[in-house]
Amino acid sequence: MIxxxxxxxxxxxxxxxxxxxxxxxxxxxxxVIAFLISDFIADGYEKLLRxxxxxxxxxxISIADPRERELPPVGLVxxxxxxxxETCLIDTGDAAFRREFSAGATRRTSETVSSSAAAAWxxxxxxxxxxxxxxx
Numbered sequence: 009m010i011x012x013x014x015x016x017x018x019x020x021x022x023x024x025x026x027x028x029x030x031x032x033x034x035x036x037x038x039x040v041i042a043f044l045i046s047d048f049i050a051d052g053y054e055k056l057l058r059x060x061x062x063x064x065x066x067x068x069i070s071i072a073d074p075r076e077r078e079l080p081p082v083g084l085v086x087x088x089x090x091x092x093x094e095t096c097l098i099d100t101g102d103a104a105f106r107r108e109f110s111a112g113a114t115r116r117t118s119e120t121v122s123s124s125a126a127a128a129w130x131x132x133x134x135x136x137x138x139x140x141x142x143x144x
Contacts, residue, residue, distance in 0.1 A: 022091045025053035029060045036064065045069045047076075049116070077113040079106050 025046060032042055033056075042064050044057075060066050079085075079100045088095045099105060 020091075023047075023050045025050045026056045029053065029056040033060055033063060039064055041065045041067065043067045043069060045071060047071055078110050081106065 023046065025044070025048070028044065036042075042060070044066060046069075048068070048070050057066070057068075079098075081101050081103070083099065083101045084097060085100050086095055086097050
């Protein structure tokens, strides 16, 4: 199974959590401990998540970047959706927009965790890497 995961070449850039859970349920006949690592920014996987957790011990690990929750006030920024390639221009200098963005991110996280039927839910918030030169 590890070989299949490492050799897998995705057909698209779109996240399909349901396909992953369906695959797990089809290839395993015995109860297993499974780790699902994702940002969980997707739709329509909740029912299959509950089904999978009834068959297996499912540990959901949510990876989040703090910049996906709170935008710094740096002015106009062009963002690209990694899955669709769609771009949009936003004004991060607008305090009302930043509050709305943050509230939306918090709401999505809360809804995901509360609708989850995973055996355990772990959230990891990565921090931007800071590099400091030791040379003079």
